[in-house]
Amino acid sequence: MDALDEFKLASGLTPSLPKSTAYFCNVLNHVKIAILQVLPFEEGSLSVKYLGVPLVTTRLIYRDCKELVERLSNRIKDWRNKSLLFAGWLQLIQSVLSSMHIYWASVFILPTRIVHDLEQLMRGFL
Known part of the structure; x- marks a missing residue:
């Protein structure tokens, strides 16, 4: 105290x-x-989230990061119906989707499989 x-x-x-x-x-x-x-x-007991990322005592595994992939995928689904030019899609990827990925990567070393999945989602969206 x-x-x-x-x-x-x-x-x-x-x-x-x-x-x-x-x-x-x-x-x-x-x-x-x-x-x-x-x-x-x-x-308390882990697993708990702090500022949107899970607090874990070990290295992140694919299951821990699955939420990031789902959030990115849901964001893309919401944007599918927007009529934008190529530059608009690129700007959305660079400013929003990449920032979600970079935020998690600034806190943790992301598994290679997660990074690959995120990049695949962003490429497919573009």
């Missing part, structure tokens, strides 16, 4: 304690219980 109070003083931000969750990795059970008795948090 002292660390949270120090964070509050240093940053001017106040954490929302009722909305907060504690996640543990490689912590002994008695230490975990002691921490949960001091902090008013519930214990």
Whole structure:
């Protein structure tokens, strides 16, 4: 609690304690219980999303990134009926679809299969 109070003083931000969750990795059970008795948090478990990307403790696998492929595919389906010139399609790919891919790639090293699937979707759309 002292660390949270120090964070509050240093940053001017106040954490929302009722909305907060504690996640543990490689912590002994008695230490975990002691921490949960001091902090008013519930214990959470992975898999959880933060800013739209899954938080995982290991390397990303295809199943973890399947949502990105589906979101990109759904976005393309929504745009299929738009009547744009080639330059318009290219601009949509560069500004929207590529940015979704780049955002995930800035957080994780994406599996090669996912990158291939994303590029295939974008090529097919163009």
